Amino acid sequence: MDLHLSHLLIGGYILSNILLTFLPKSWFSNLKFFYPLVIVDTGIVSFGMYLSEKMTTDFYLVFFLIIIFASISRNFKLLMTIGGITAFLYGVLLYSWGLLTSENSSSYTLRIPFIFIMTAFYGYIVQTLTREKRHELTISEDKYRGLFENANDGIILLRNPQLQIADVNREVEKVTGYTPKELFRKEILDLFGPEEIEKARSFFKEVAEKGEGRADYLSLMKKDGSSLEVDLSTKRIDLGDESFYQIIFRDLTDQRKLEKKIRQSKRNLEAIFDGIRDQFSLQAPDYEILRVNKAVIENYQRTYQELIGRKCYEAYYQRSIPCERCPVSVTVETRKPASSLIKSPDRDTIYQIFSYPILDEKENLISVIEYVKDITEEQRLQEQLIQSEKLAGIGILASGVTHEINNPLSGIIGMAEVALEEEDPFKNKDYLRDILNCAQRIGEIVKGLKSYSRAAKKEDLSPVNLNEVLEESLKMVRLAIKPASVEVIKKFQSNEKIQVNTGEIQQVFTNLITNAFQSMDGKGGKLVLSTRSLKDLVEVKVSDDGMGIPQKYLSQIFDPFFTTKKLGEGTGLGLNIVYRIVTKYEGTIDVESKDQVGTTFTIKFPIRRAES
Amino acid sequence: MKGKVLIVDDEEVIRKFLRIHLDKLGYEVMEAADGEQAIEQLGKDDFDLLICDILMPKKDGWEVIKEAKSNPKTKNIPVIVLTAKNEDSDMFKGYDLGASYYMTKPFTKGQLLYGLKLMLEEPLSSL
Numbered sequence A: 001m002d003l004h005l006s007h008l009l010i011g012g013y014i015l016s017n018i019l020l021t022f023l024p025k026s027w028f029s030n031l032k033f034f035y036p037l038v039i040v041d042t043g044i045v046s047f048g049m050y051l052s053e054k055m056t057t058d059f060y061l062v063f064f065l066i067i068i069f070a071s072i073s074r075n076f077k078l079l080m081t082i083g084g085i086t087a088f089l090y091g092v093l094l095y096s097w098g099l100l101t102s103e104n105s106s107s108y109t110l111r112i113p114f115i116f117i118m119t120a121f122y123g124y125i126v127q128t129l130t131r132e133k134r135h136e137l138t139i140s141e142d143k144y145r146g147l148f149e150n151a152n153d154g155i156i157l158l159r160n161p162q163l164q165i166a167d168v169n170r171e172v173e174k175v176t177g178y179t180p181k182e183l184f185r186k187e188i189l190d191l192f193g194p195e196e197i198e199k200a201r202s203f204f205k206e207v208a209e210k211g212e213g214r215a216d217y218l219s220l221m222k223k224d225g226s227s228l229e230v231d232l233s234t235k236r237i238d239l240g241d242e243s244f245y246q247i248i249f250r251d252l253t254d255q256r257k258l259e260k261k262i263r264q265s266k267r268n269l270e271a272i273f274d275g276i277r278d279q280f281s282l283q284a285p286d287y288e289i290l291r292v293n294k295a296v297i298e299n300y301q302r303t304y305q306e307l308i309g310r311k312c313y314e315a316y317y318q319r320s321i322p323c324e325r326c327p328v329s330v331t332v333e334t335r336k337p338a339s340s341l342i343k344s345p346d347r348d349t350i351y352q353i354f355s356y357p358i359l360d361e362k363e364n365l366i367s368v369i370e371y372v373k374d375i376t377e378e379q380r381l382q383e384q385l386i387q388s389e390k391l392a393g394i395g396i397l398a399s400g401v402t403h404e405i406n407n408p409l410s411g412i413i414g415m416a417e418v419a420l421e422e423e424d425p426f427k428n429k430d431y432l433r434d435i436l437n438c439a440q441r442i443g444e445i446v447k448g449l450k451s452y453s454r455a456a457k458k459e460d461l462s463p464v465n466l467n468e469v470l471e472e473s474l475k476m477v478r479l480a481i482k483p484a485s486v487e488v489i490k491k492f493q494s495n496e497k498i499q500v501n502t503g504e505i506q507q508v509f510t511n512l513i514t515n516a517f518q519s520m521d522g523k524g525g526k527l528v529l530s531t532r533s534l535k536d537l538v539e540v541k542v543s544d545d546g547m548g549i550p551q552k553y554l555s556q557i558f559d560p561f562f563t564t565k566k567l568g569e570g571t572g573l574g575l576n577i578v579y580r581i582v583t584k585y586e587g588t589i590d591v592e593s594k595d596q597v598g599t600t601f602t603i604k605f606p607i608r609r610a611e612s
Numbered sequence B: 001m002k003g004k005v006l007i008v009d010d011e012e013v014i015r016k017f018l019r020i021h022l023d024k025l026g027y028e029v030m031e032a033a034d035g036e037q038a039i040e041q042l043g044k045d046d047f048d049l050l051i052c053d054i055l056m057p058k059k060d061g062w063e064v065i066k067e068a069k070s071n072p073k074t075k076n077i078p079v080i081v082l083t084a085k086n087e088d089s090d091m092f093k094g095y096d097l098g099a100s101y102y103m104t105k106p107f108t109k110g111q112l113l114y115g116l117k118l119m120l121e122e123p124l125s126s127l
Helices: A005-020 A025-029 A031-051 A057-072 A076-096 A105-109 A111-150 A170-176 A180-184 A197-210 A253-275 A294-300 A312-317 A327-334 A376-421 A425-454 A466-480 A502-520 A574-584 B012-025 B035-044 B061-070 B088-097 B109-120
Strands: A154-159 A164-168 A212-221 A227-239 A242-251 A279-283 A289-292 A338-343 A350-359 A365-374 A462-465 A486-492 A497-500 A525-534 A537-544 A588-594 A598-606 B004-008 B028-032 B049-052 B079-083 B101-104
Touching (some): A005 A111, A057 A111, A076 A111, A164 A180, A197 A227, A376 B012, A462 A502, A502 A574, B035 B049, B049 B109
Parallel strands (some): B004 B028, B004 B049
Antiparallel strands (some): A338 A350, A537 A598
16 A cells, blocks of 8 residues: 555644643633634545545545534534444445445555544543533623622612513521512512512602612511511523513611611600700801801891801891800810800890800810800899898898897986986086997997998999908998807908909808808807908808818708708808809808818909909 | 896897996896807806897897796796897887886886886885
């Protein structure tokens, strides 16, 4: 048998194709490599056959048949079986034609294994190729399936247009309580409760028109009948000839509950805010009004629109600059609460204004709460209380004064009677001197009373020297209670004058001195009255060495109606009034006391410099 | 001497005119300006009458009367209370403590004489 070129070509072809199978499989999935390979491959074998001059139509036919089989067959075993059967049948055909027994039989005989090998080769390539493809697809599908299943959002796939559930992810299963099987039997509208169904229906109608849509604040009904609060977004997806809606939602039930609570508590706060009869407003540090309650609206007879967003001094008082003594300006500056009393110029009303800062985490001032309290009535009652305590004091004073006047009066009457019967002018002169003396004493007492009556007047603030008031008060108390031998020590070191109502300050001192005398209870003792200046303060001390105040009462002594005296002897208002008056002038009062050792009251008044 | 009278009052002018009246009537008069002095005097001398003020330094009149009435030596001395305390409750307190007569300031010579008549049987017309 000659070694013809055609044999070399076909043999080389088979060999090279076997070698080709060792190439990386991914090369074959690259079509730019695969198609030229098939063309060159086929070309080589065709040319080989052409050269062998033995090429016949029947072989071409079988050859192309194999290529077609190989390219459509997915099953490698089936392909090889077909290849085998074809090779066999072709062998039978060649034999029946007598070609296998001719002298050129070798070139025909070669065709039979050639068919088989060729089938195997193409089959292998196609197999490799499809396996690669499938592998890739599997990877990407797994990837997307994972995203779908593990998404934190519920995802539902609906068939269009039936709206029947086609697929759901795990989140849907978890939040609705339904199994996927139960869901696949449902339409999406079955998942909505009766109150929501109309809303849902119109939503999906809209989605059908636009191809997508979004609906917030919907509630789905869970398997257990409870509601599932969601925001939904839907988009139509076309997959080949099938069309779906993809629904994505998130379980917002807890968040919605929280939102509801927040809304409710906001409403509560607003109701409280509006319900307070005092005026409340929220202002920015630049005095812009951010919020006001109803009391403000009613007080100024303006609408919300007329107030919100404007500067408070413009909106309320038609001013161009902030008001004097405005506590908000103090708070803006210091970031601390402030308060002040303001008397309304147009009405006879007294307001106490408080301001409180609202700070952020970095302690920056974001806004200021202004709280305006009408204290006209409170002030009036306080005045009344002070007044009535004063009247009670006058009562006590009156009985003291009676005694004090009756003594010299007795002297006058007695001496006058004696003088009437006395002829001796020298003796009479002596008696008349006694009478004059007694009369003058009465005059002094009456003069002392005048200063007490001054206390009855209101609102007359004047610069007052506290030493003088202490002196006068001491005189008054001496009139009211006849003290045992009390040694009074005065240490007046301050001549500072403070702007107060003399009567009220006298009321403070007479109360304290009276208590001091009473605590010494006829046994005698030492009373120290002292004043001294401290920076911006005047300090007054009233100190005795009497019985002292028991420790357990110290915290209550300034409370109204607290008294340790017997019923009818004390009103329990004295020290309370003292406290009220002292704090009215922004002063402070402290007490130190030791049982059986003595008591010291210390009052500090701020020195009020001239004020506009 | 008709008898010995102790006048207790912190008011000098009152002691003075009382002394003038009593001197004229022929009584021996002693004075005390406060409660302590009065008790001291009571201990030292025998008196036929005690005229006592109530509101006084150191010891008040009530204490003087209590002291006098609790001492067997002095408990029979009649007491005239002489005071500016003019409420009924004070008067009853005085009588309770054993005072015999209660005079409120200001008073007249006539009132004093009436007291003396009751206590010492001094005739009203004697002055």
